[in-house]
Each structure stands twice: as structure tokens, then as C-alpha cells.
Amino acid sequence: MVEVVVIGDRFMLPDRFSAALRQLADPQLEIREHTLDWPDTPFVNQAPADSPLAGLKEYLGEPEELVAVIGEAAILVTHLAPVSAGMLAQLPKLKLIGVSRGGPVNIDMAAARARGVAVVNAPGRNASAVAEFTIGAILAETRLITLGHSSLSQGIWRGDLYRADRTGEELSELTVGLIGYGHIGTKVVRLLKPFGCRILVADPYVPLSAADQADGVQAVPLDELLAQADVVSLHARVTPETTGFLGAAQFARMKPGSYFINTARGPMVDYGALHQALVSGHLRGAMLETFWQEPPPADAPLLRLPNVTLTPHIAGASLKTVKVAAELIAADVGRWLRGASVLNPC
16 A cells, blocks of 8 residues: 555645546545645745755645655645655655645755755646736736726726827737746747737747747847837746846846736846836836735735736646646556656656
């Protein structure tokens, strides 16, 4: 009998993962479930340096409690539960961890490798959801949807938004620049094409597909994208190279009156510089889905600007995201059990 523990939450529902695992039709699986309180309780963005979980990010749960939950299990499926070196030392029977997210930032990967614990993840699990959300974010800003809503909700009828000097261009008249051409960026390109806009992509590591090249999508350096795009949308991953790489110089390089969209991650952006670019009017607007800390301080000046659309990190929140993550993890658990190579090793 192989024991599996599924630690989910109120988004990544444990029973969805259990059902996907049972479809493996393996009678040797004994599955236990545990539910964390996220998103009702916010996760920890980054563990303090003096914490037993130092180095781990975006996690929820106390180590000793989670060790007791995992117990003798050989397989752990988790979304936000952390796994540290100290925890692994208390879990000698654990052999496989399935992390239902794009990056295993809540797992001590060095400790897992040292103990021979395999780790798989779910890359692209929310790519479709975030890509759809990005289109909505672009339209909310460029067509003044947010400004019209916020005014009318306060009883103010903004007929002036129909004025030629205030209304927005249609997407067919705009150049949209995407920073990052991975799982999400490629889907955003696909969704943008029917609008007829010019599409630029900056990604030094991923070449354009033949289909996108044939459709007129252009790969350009980042500085060129910033200078030409009417809308700049961020879809890169957080790495040492990208941390803080969009700052005052980059916002100054953007076209006057352009828009900035962030449905990726906060650490890549200097939000103080972004605030200044918005207040000065150099940028006409921004849509922000992620922040320098989450939740951001309630009195943060950036949250009070009239030319900013704000959402609480929900771009990936769709039922399809849960379904895809469960299927990806279950498939690799099945491969691991059969002794086959997994598809998404970390």
C-alpha cells in the first residue's frame, strides 16, 4: 500500500486531486486529505531569515503540524504547504512531492535533492486563466472601463469620457508589447491576434514560433519594446536577472501616454518608480494584479490613484486551473509509481 497525503486549500481543493489520483486505477494508493485556510488566510510571501523555513516563499502552515499530517506517507501532493530541510529530516519515508504550481518556491529543493526526494510541479496550470485575464486588464485600461465604473459608482456621470481627447484607442490601433514568451505570454499572443493589434515580444531565451512569425508578431529587445509599445504587459518569471528590472529608467523609456499591465509577479517591478510615472502623467494608466508585498499596505499611495486598476492576485483563479493542476500532478505520480520518467521534474 502506497500512502499519499494531499494538502490542498480552499482553491486547490484536495478532493479534486484525490479524484485525479484515483483515476490512475491503482488500488495500492491510500489517500489522506488535509485543507489549509488559503485564500481566506493570506500565505507568507517570504520566510524571515531566522525562520526554520528560511529561503521558502509563498507558503502556509506550521512545520510541526504539517509533519504530523504527512506522517508515514511516501507521496505528498501540496499547493502551499512548505517543505524545509528540517521537515524532510523528520519524514524519512517521503519519496515524491507533487507541487501544484508553476514553481516550487515553497520547497527546499536542495534538501530534497540531497535526500533523494523527487519533486514534480504543474507548469502552465493557470496559463489560460491569466492570458484571458490579461486581455480583460488591457481593455479595462485602454477603454476607460475602470475609470467609468469608479466614477459612476460614486454617482458621477462621466460624459466627458466620450470626448475625443479623453477616450481610448481600440486595440486594433495599438502596439502591445509582451515581456516574456512562456506558457502565458504565448497564449496572450494568440488571444490578441483577432483584435488586429501590432504585437511585440521581448524574451531573450525563447524564440518566436513559426506560426507567430508568419502572423507578423515581432521579437525585439526589451528597450525597443518599451519605446514602441502603447501597452506593456509583463509575463516573465522572477529570477535574479528579472528582480527589479523594471524601474525608473524603463518606465521613462516607455511612450508618453502608454499603459503598464502586471499580471505576473511584484518583485520584478519598482513600484515607487511606477507610482511616479503614473502621478506625473508619463504613463496614462496601469493595471496591477500583483504587488511588492501581498496584501499591500492599505494606505499605499499607489492604491489611491484614479488611473490604476487593482485586483488582489486573482488572475489565475479559475476552476480550469485546479483541473489542469490536478491532472498534471496525478499523471506524474502515476509515472513515478510505474518507474517511468516524469514529465515535469523540478
